[in-house]
Amino acid sequence: MFLKAVRAARRAEGTPRPDDFSIITAPLPDPGPGEVVVANEYLSVDPYMREFMALGGWELGYGLEGRAIGRVIASTVADLPEGAFVAHRHGWSTHARLTPAELRVITEYEGVPASAHLGLLGGTGLTAWVGLTRVARVRPGDDVFVSTAAGAVGGAAGQFARLLGARRVVGSTGSPAKVGHVVGTLGFAAAFDYHDGLAEGLARVAPDGVDVYFDNVGGAHLEAAIDVLREFGRVAWCGAIAQYATLADPPPAPRNLYDVVGKSLRLEGFLVRRNLDARPELEDFAVPRIRSGDLVVDETVVDGFDRLPEAFLGLLRGENTGKMLVRL
Amino acid sequence: MFLKAVRAARRAEGTPRPDDFSIITAPLPDPGPGEVVVANEYLSVDPYMREFMALGGWELGYGLEGRAIGRVIASTVADLPEGAFVAHRHGWSTHARLTPAELRVITEYEGVPASAHLGLLGGTGLTAWVGLTRVARVRPGDDVFVSTAAGAVGGAAGQFARLLGARRVVGSTGSPAKVGHVVGTLGFAAAFDYHDGLAEGLARVAPDGVDVYFDNVGGAHLEAAIDVLREFGRVAWCGAIAQYATLADPPPAPRNLYDVVGKSLRLEGFLVRRNLDARPELEDFAVPRIRSGDLVVDETVVDGFDRLPEAFLGLLRGENTGKMLVRL
Numbered sequence: 246m247f248l249k250a251v252r253a254a255r256r257a258e259g260t261p262r263p264d265d266f267s268i269i270t271a272p273l274p275d276p277g278p279g280e281v282v283v284a285n286e287y288l289s290v291d292p293y294m295r296e297f298m299a300l301g302g303w304e305l306g307y308g309l310e311g312r313a314i315g316r317v318i319a320s321t322v323a324d325l326p327e328g329a330f331v332a333h334r335h336g337w338s339t340h341a342r343l344t345p346a347e348l349r350v351i352t353e354y355e356g357v358p359a360s361a362h363l364g365l366l367g368g369t370g371l372t373a374w375v376g377l378t379r380v381a382r383v384r385p386g387d388d389v390f391v392s393t394a395a396g397a398v399g400g401a402a403g404q405f406a407r408l409l410g411a412r413r414v415v416g417s418t419g420s421p422a423k424v425g426h427v428v429g430t431l432g433f434a435a436a437f438d439y440h441d442g443l444a445e446g447l448a449r450v451a452p453d454g455v456d457v458y459f460d461n462v463g464g465a466h467l468e469a470a471i472d473v474l475r476e477f478g479r480v481a482w483c484g485a486i487a488q489y490a491t492l493a494d495p496p497p498a499p500r501n502l503y504d505v506v507g508k509s510l511r512l513e514g515f516l517v518r519r520n521l522d523a524r525p526e527l528e529d530f531a532v533p534r535i536r537s538g539d540l541v542v543d544e545t546v547v548d549g550f551d552r553l554p555e556a557f558l559g560l561l562r563g564e565n566t567g568k569m570l571v572r573l
Numbered sequence: 574m575f576l577k578a579v580r581a582a583r584r585a586e587g588t589p590r591p592d593d594f595s596i597i598t599a600p601l602p603d604p605g606p607g608e609v610v611v612a613n614e615y616l617s618v619d620p621y622m623r624e625f626m627a628l629g630g631w632e633l634g635y636g637l638e639g640r641a642i643g644r645v646i647a648s649t650v651a652d653l654p655e656g657a658f659v660a661h662r663h664g665w666s667t668h669a670r671l672t673p674a675e676l677r678v679i680t681e682y683e684g685v686p687a688s689a690h691l692g693l694l695g696g697t698g699l700t701a702w703v704g705l706t707r708v709a710r711v712r713p714g715d716d717v718f719v720s721t722a723a724g725a726v727g728g729a730a731g732q733f734a735r736l737l738g739a740r741r742v743v744g745s746t747g748s749p750a751k752v753g754h755v756v757g758t759l760g761f762a763a764a765f766d767y768h769d770g771l772a773e774g775l776a777r778v779a780p781d782g783v784d785v786y787f788d789n790v791g792g793a794h795l796e797a798a799i800d801v802l803r804e805f806g807r808v809a810w811c812g813a814i815a816q817y818a819t820l821a822d823p824p825p826a827p828r829n830l831y832d833v834v835g836k837s838l839r840l841e842g843f844l845v846r847r848n849l850d851a852r853p854e855l856e857d858f859a860v861p862r863i864r865s866g867d868l869v870v871d872e873t874v875v876d877g878f879d880r881l882p883e884a885f886l887g888l889l890r891g892e893n894t895g896k897m898l899v900r901l
Binding site: 476497499504505506509511512513 | 791825827840842843
């Protein structure tokens with residue numbers, strides 16, 4: 246038995262490209278004492294991996310960390326038998342050898358696709374949930390603006406906000422097709438393509454302003470959002486995609502930041518890894534709504550381990566809607 | 574009987590100077606039906622008046638608004654008899670003719686100087702109180718950094734934070750004498766003169782970081798504070814003195830704003846006028862502590878109405894500690 250894994254083929258420099266990656270084959274290890282071996286079923290590719298590469302986490306001969314789900318196929322741990330369904334962060338490989346501390350056993354819910362444990366029920370969904378419920382503290386009747394609305398986190402945030410009672414959820418995204426997708430499939434009230442003008446688009450979809458901005462982007466999007474936030478508006482700031490490509494030289498902060506005072510705004514950053522205790526709440530909320538169809542499991546699935554680099558590069562080019570996954 | 578009032582002598586342009594102001598004399602009016610006439614006892618000069626002038630609130634022949642306290646000397650209003658002690662915002666004059674909606678009757682507390690109703694118990698103290706209790710939500714054990722610590726709002730914030738149970742309160746100010754004042758008189762644990770270097774000074778007085786920043790300034794101070802805020806730190810942002818002189822061209826936003834995400838910070842702006850309902854809480858907290866001497870009523874008092882412009886210009890040059898007042 247063999248495993249395959251993606252490794253760095255050259256030092257990371259600028260925008261990732263196919264020849265940054267190579268696929269190696271190695272004998273499948275047996276689990277040592279207190280270890281299990283997992284056969285991965287789905288791998289997640291995420292924007293933060295770009296940052297991880299640039300930060301030096303991508304060294305010649307080594308791989309990336311990445312979220313994955315799969316089944317235990319060999320075990321020396323009594324309460325982790327063969328067949329146990331688990332999530333872990335040693336992805337970018339067909340198999341992983343893990344200790345119990347490195348994994349989380351997943352509850353398999355009837356009527357919920359396994360892949361949802363990487364999307365709506367995984368770190369992606371948890372990011373959206375924490376940002377809305379703990380940071381922005383969305384209330385029924387709020388008007389909400391979500392950036393990268395067709396992406397995994399943005400799409401989850403928009404759907405959750407609507408189901409939490411938001412009055413009107415609007416989004417920005419990167420193409421006319423994605424505008425159609427977030428309105429037609431994800432239930433956003435309106436959306437716009439930011440390439441056509443951020444301030445103009447936002448003014449068109451939210452002419453009366455918004456109460457909450459779920460920020461996935463930073464930079465110019467944050468500046469435009471501050472302009473349309475109403476008094477006492479809240480920003481849940483969960484990432485900074487705009488920053489990934491230019492870490493040494495972050496994008497300028499919003500020129501209108503002083504409106505935080507004048508409009509009594511709250512700008513709050515958060516990291517999902519500091520809020521893992523919210524997972525049971527998220528499952529209570531999302532599982533019945535996935536079953537009923539009120540929550541759409543929005544995924545772009547690429548089949549075959551060898552296409553993992555291709556899936557990641559496609560994600561960075563915005564070729565997905567929803568969660569970008571590789572199915573093994 | 575005559576009144577005196579300060580009026581604009583020329584159009585506001587750049588830094589205010591003595592010949593921007595002229596003092597006029599006019600007959601003291603009688604109160605009309607439903608009006609009172611108040612003889613002012615103390616007038617407040619405040620940094621925001623600079624902004625008000627620049628924004629066009631200072632037109633040739635007109636005066637500025639300003640907080641004042643005084644006594645009713647003539648009245649046609651049944652429940653506002655002569656001798657009633659009131660606060661209002663028609664300052665920059667020895668007298669004011671007001672309707673009941675334009676004033677607030679003040680409770681005179683034994684053992685509390687009247688002037689405190691413009692300082693610790695006025696808008697100044699309320700700004701500090703709201704910023705600490707409603708915005709930053711200071712908790713016992715927090716380490717707190719306050720900018721403009723020798724100023725009226727900063728000095729109140731530092732004293733309140735200590736009495737609310739903060740572990741260590743540190744401040745920035747503008748001269749070695751003020752450093753001595755805030756530590757020796759106001760009870761700050763440490764302070765520094767920001768002219769000697771903001772980042773260096775802050776690192777010296779708060780080597781282990783802080784949990785809360787009470788921001789009176791914005792600009793470079795906010796950037797330095799973000800650098801020393803601990804994870805889950807909170808910024809209560811109540812004004813932007815750095816902005817007053819350059820409204821058309823606000824100071825650059827902090828270059829490290831993205832740390833709001835990485836450190837899970839909360840940056841929240843507020844306006845005291847949206848929080849006037851907090852006044853009873855403030856009085857409950859501050860009145861007994863003023864009486865006991867735990868709270869120092871820190872004031873720089875200039876005597877004589879004609880010296881009002883001089884007091885205001887002195888305030889803008891930072892010549893005061895604590896609340897800058899004119900006593901009539």
